[in-house]
Amino acid sequence: MDETRYNQLVAAAFQRLLRALDKVDPDLLDADSTGDMVTVTSAAGQKVVVNTQRATRQIWVAGKGLGLHFSFEADNRWMDDKGKGIELFAFVADAVEAVSGVRLELGG
Numbered sequence: 429m430d431e432t433r434y435n436q437l438v439a440a441a442f443q444r445l446l447r448a449l450d451k452v453d454p455d456l457l458d459a460d461s462t463g464d465m466v467t468v469t470s471a472a473g474q475k476v477v478v479n480t481q482r483a484t485r486q487i488w489v490a491g492k493g494l495g496l497h498f499s500f501e502a503d504n505r506w507m508d509d510k511g512k513g514i515e516l517f518a519f520v521a522d523a524v525e526a527v528s529g530v531r532l533e534l535g536g
Contacts, residue, residue, distance in 0.1 A: 429500065434485045437500050441487060442466055445478060445520065448532040456530050474527035478520060487516060491523025 429437075445466055449459040458469045464480040476491035486497045487506055498506040498516040506516035517534040525531045 429485050431482075434482070434500075437506075438480055438487065441506060441516065442478070444517070444534060445532075448534045451533065452530055457524065457528055468524055468527075470524075470528035470530075472527070476520065476523045476527060489516065489520060489523065491520070492526050 442461065446459065446461060449457060449466075449468065456471055460467045460469070464482075466478045468476040468478075477489065479488045479490075480486075481488045481497060484497070484499075486499050486509065488495060488497050496514065496519060497509045498514075498519075499509045501507045508514040508519070521532045521534050
């Protein structure tokens with residue numbers, strides 16, 4: 429995948445995440461976005477971090493005590509790069525819920 433396509437896919441993924449976060453009470457979850465990273469912080473101060481990995485054309489997520497890399501697959505989904513069948517948005521929703529009790533609505 430070339431850099432332009434990767435940037436478009438990451439932008440779409442981050443927009444989807446930020447749209448879902450915008451619907452949540454900021455007293456429950458705070459979202460901080462830079463060009464390459466979205467940090468979600470719970471009211472208790474726990475974090476979930478979603479970050480680009482430009483060199484490998486992946487998205488990396490830290491949450492639930494794990495750091496996972498996700499690659500964009502032929503079926504148009506971001507899937508974990510270890511073949512465990514973990515989809516990016518499902519993992520992020522689970523990780524955010526684990527730190528905050530809030531379930532993000534990350535529908536397509």
